[in-house]
Amino acid sequence: MKNKEHLKTVLLIGLVITNVFLGSKIFINKKLWPTGYNFFANTENYTFFKFFSKVVDKYQNISISKLHITNPNNIIINTGDQTTRFSLNQSHDKYKTVNDITKNILNEAFIVSPKNITPVSSDEWYLALTGKSVYLSYTTEFSTDLFTQFLGIKNSETGNSISNISNVVISANIPFAVYVQDKNTDTYYKIPLTGTQTNLEETIDYFQTKFDTSDANSSLIINYSFDLKFDQPFGEQTTTLEPMIPLYNSPQTTHIINSENPIFKNDVFNQASINKILKIFAVNPTSITRYTESNGTLVFVENDCVFLKLYTNGILEYTANENSSGLNLIDTAAPISSYNSICGLTDFMDKLNNAVSSEKSMYVSSPLSIENTTLPLIDVSFDYYMNGLPVSIDISTQKNAVNASIENGYLKKYIHVLRSYDNTNTTYETPIYIDVLDQIIEPYLNQMDTVPIDKMYVSYFDNGTHGEKTANWNVKIKQ
Amino acid sequence: MNWYKAKTILIVFFIIMNSVLLGNLIYSADKATVITPEIIDATINILENNNIKIDKSIIPIKTYDIPYAEVRNIIQDYDLFVGKFFNEYIKSEDNMTYQNENQTILFYGDKFSYSLKNPDASFETTSLSDSNAIEIAKKICEFYDFDISHALTSISLSDDMFYVTVVNTINKKPIFDSTLVITLCKDGLVSINGSWFEENDSQLIKTKLSLKSVTGVLVDFILEPNRPEYTNEITNLQLGYSTYEAETFHKTIALIPTWQISLNDGSTYYLDTRDN
Numbered sequence: 001m002k003n004k005e006h007l008k009t010v011l012l013i014g015l016v017i018t019n020v021f022l023g024s025k026i027f028i029n030k031k032l033w034p035t036g037y038n039f040f041a042n043t044e045n046y047t048f049f050k051f052f053s054k055v056v057d058k059y060q061n062i063s064i065s066k067l068h069i070t071n072p073n074n075i076i077i078n079t080g081d082q083t084t085r086f087s088l089n090q091s092h093d094k095y096k097t098v099n100d101i102t103k104n105i106l107n108e109a110f111i112v113s114p115k116n117i118t119p120v121s122s123d124e125w126y127l128a129l130t131g132k133s134v135y136l137s138y139t140t141e142f143s144t145d146l147f148t149q150f151l152g153i154k155n156s157e158t159g160n161s162i163s164n165i166s167n168v169v170i171s172a173n174i175p176f177a178v179y180v181q182d183k184n185t186d187t188y189y190k191i192p193l194t195g196t197q198t199n200l201e202e203t204i205d206y207f208q209t210k211f212d213t214s215d216a217n218s219s220l221i222i223n224y225s226f227d228l229k230f231d232q233p234f235g236e237q238t239t240t241l242e243p244m245i246p247l248y249n250s251p252q253t254t255h256i257i258n259s260e261n262p263i264f265k266n267d268v269f270n271q272a273s274i275n276k277i278l279k280i281f282a283v284n285p286t287s288i289t290r291y292t293e294s295n296g297t298l299v300f301v302e303n304d305c306v307f308l309k310l311y312t313n314g315i316l317e318y319t320a321n322e323n324s325s326g327l328n329l330i331d332t333a334a335p336i337s338s339y340n341s342i343c344g345l346t347d348f349m350d351k352l353n354n355a356v357s358s359e360k361s362m363y364v365s366s367p368l369s370i371e372n373t374t375l376p377l378i379d380v381s382f383d384y385y386m387n388g389l390p391v392s393i394d395i396s397t398q399k400n401a402v403n404a405s406i407e408n409g410y411l412k413k414y415i416h417v418l419r420s421y422d423n424t425n426t427t428y429e430t431p432i433y434i435d436v437l438d439q440i441i442e443p444y445l446n447q448m449d450t451v452p453i454d455k456m457y458v459s460y461f462d463n464g465t466h467g468e469k470t471a472n473w474n475v476k477i478k479q
Numbered sequence: 480m481n482w483y484k485a486k487t488i489l490i491v492f493f494i495i496m497n498s499v500l501l502g503n504l505i506y507s508a509d510k511a512t513v514i515t516p517e518i519i520d521a522t523i524n525i526l527e528n529n530n531i532k533i534d535k536s537i538i539p540i541k542t543y544d545i546p547y548a549e550v551r552n553i554i555q556d557y558d559l560f561v562g563k564f565f566n567e568y569i570k571s572e573d574n575m576t577y578q579n580e581n582q583t584i585l586f587y588g589d590k591f592s593y594s595l596k597n598p599d600a601s602f603e604t605t606s607l608s609d610s611n612a613i614e615i616a617k618k619i620c621e622f623y624d625f626d627i628s629h630a631l632t633s634i635s636l637s638d639d640m641f642y643v644t645v646v647n648t649i650n651k652k653p654i655f656d657s658t659l660v661i662t663l664c665k666d667g668l669v670s671i672n673g674s675w676f677e678e679n680d681s682q683l684i685k686t687k688l689s690l691k692s693v694t695g696v697l698v699d700f701i702l703e704p705n706r707p708e709y710t711n712e713i714t715n716l717q718l719g720y721s722t723y724e725a726e727t728f729h730k731t732i733a734l735i736p737t738w739q740i741s742l743n744d745g746s747t748y749y750l751d752t753r754d755n
Contacts, residue, residue: 005483015497019496026503286547286686286733290733291733292729292730292731293728293730
């Protein structure tokens with residue numbers, strides 16, 4: 001009797017499950033409704049499901065690029081003593097704390113009335129750097145309006161006084177102030193702040209007392225080029241360095257990293273990654289025309305136009321069809337603006353990085369000044385960070401990790417070098433800058449009377465091959 | 480109510496419900512693929528108004544979804560492919576022609592053309608006839624590593640030359656661009672022309688492709704720019720697969736479901752039948 005009832009229970013459960021399965025097959029498949037109309041067929045278009053998938057997206061796919069777009073690549077703590085300045089990149093454990101403090105200060109500064117913002121001379125800028133202050137070095141210049149929007153400040157009027165932001169100094173000396181450099185016009189501005197900046201002072205003091213110049217952390221210690229008067233020619237020395245270039249006193253020890261192409265391994269494309277990529281481009285993997293070229297490039301064709309190519313070296317190339325406006329990056333409810341266009345791009349980029357597990361940490365490397373972000377057409381580039389250091393890409397014709405063209409909020413062209421990086425257990429010590437300088441400028445000595453170095457920093461170099469990559473000095477000569 | 484009694488009632492109820500749902504599923508799925516006579520008649524009228532005749536009996540009344548298929552070109556590397564035929568050759572500057580005294584292979588897009596100045600007598604063609612030409616052609620294909628286990632064959636004759644056409648199939652449907660024409664004469668093999676694709680083992684997508692109804696495709700045919708303007712008649716309709724732009728080379732390709740439309744003047748047209 002007991003066994004019989006047990007069997008009946010099992011049978012009932014099986015019948016209920018089968019019933020649910022058969023019912024769902026009918027309700028979900030639109031072809032099975034006699035009238036051809038299926039109330040449930042497009043469930044993913046319902047507001048509830050859209051909201052739900054947005055929530056899931058938010059927690060699964062954090063938009064890293066947008067969050068970090070206004071993070072400086074270097075924060076330099078100026079203690080007031082020219083021999084002890086500390087440089088923190090994004091991998092330093094104190095970076096986030098200092099960055100949060102400076103962000104709060106900037107939020108305060110960019111709501112100051114434009115009437116109180118005054119142009120100042122470069123002397124005042126350098127004076128601020130010699131006192132207790134924090135220097136925020138950005139990867140590129142931003143239009144002030146864009147910068148304040150990315151900080152989350154609504155209706156800032158700072159852009160009425162300052163067009164573009166290249167770098168920032170936050171002075172902890174009294175009276176407190178934020179100094180902004182606009183490299184495009186070679187002007188400096190002062191934004192006075194009220195109240196005290198206790199957090200900032202404490203942070204600067206922390207570094208001054210905590211780190212001794214003799215200990216291992218002396219690798220953080222830098223001098224600016226202008227501290228050492230390297231920004232001016234002297235005697236037979238014809239090489240000059242931009243005044244704000246940080247020069248490390250000690251060799252930099254960095255991890256050797258492993259570089260991999262996440263979509264093409266062991267001579268085959270990862271089909272699961274390909275299908276995820278196609279979904280992001282709003283393409284049905286089975287209905288699109290696809291083929292492989294003789295060199296192994298995967299090509300996707302829509303309406304007789306090649307619109308997506310995946311190269312075996314990890315480069316993804318999208319070109320909107322001539323008759324198409326491109327991929328919409330902006331939510332239909334949001335207005336078309338350069339801010340929304342770039343936000344849409346960073347979301348898109350992050351989706352791709354998440355889909356193929358490529359490196360998520362990126363920074364904007366092309367100018368986002370007013371001149372470069374005026375609608376309708378905006379061209380933007382991004383590059384990878386690894387261990388807080390930029391990764392310099394040189395693969396085929398690609399010199400950036402991402403190059404995108406956006407027209408009125410629609411993505412028209414997009415090239416992305418998909419890469420994943422991991423630390424190895426091996427480290428490498430970069431030579432001190434002075435040892436490499438002669439080697440770097442030698443090819444230019446015959447061609448130029450003076451060799452002006454615009455940028456000099458440590459970065460990784462990725463030429464597209466699999467395997468280990470080492471960080472070393474990267475030097476850009478001003479042409 | 481007694482729970483044991485309730486269970487029995489529920490079991491009976493769900494058995495009936497599931498039977499109804501299953502029956503509905505089978506009936507609706509089958510019904511959904513049938514084209515009604517009214518639609519067929521309307522389509523025939525539209526075609527006739529555009530100078531196209533068609534016999535109602537050749538229009539299939541059911542539209543089936545066919546499996547997604549990806550294929551691999553038998554030509555993956557020109558040097559390796561030519562090596563199946565001959566080892567000593569001179570390559571042209573554009574690497575598209577391989578030649579020696581007697582043999583030539585020419586590549587164009589997905590296609591190749593293998594020809595001999597003096598026919599190859601090694602394939603026992605002295606007793607060549609229309610009854611054994613296909614068997615000889617099959618042996619030739621196997622000799623050169625073409626997998627013809629799923630292929631369809633046909634033969635035509637002209638001036639003592641036998642033309643054996645071999646068409647590969649996948650999921651029991653012809654691949655219209657995967658066709659070889661083997662030319663034989665009593666002296667031996669004269670040439671092999673065409674292109675050949677075989678199923679790609681590594682494809683991960685295993686799903687069915689949703690197709691347009693054949694009547695929709697027939698209406699699309701009206702807009703076909705290359706079809707003749709004079710009155711013509713559709714003599715055959717066949718569903719299969721084709722590749723994309725055979726004039727360019729593809730190492731692998733996802734096949735496009737295609738209807739082949741044959742006219743009474745001998746011309747054929749291929750229409751994409753994917754339901755996007």
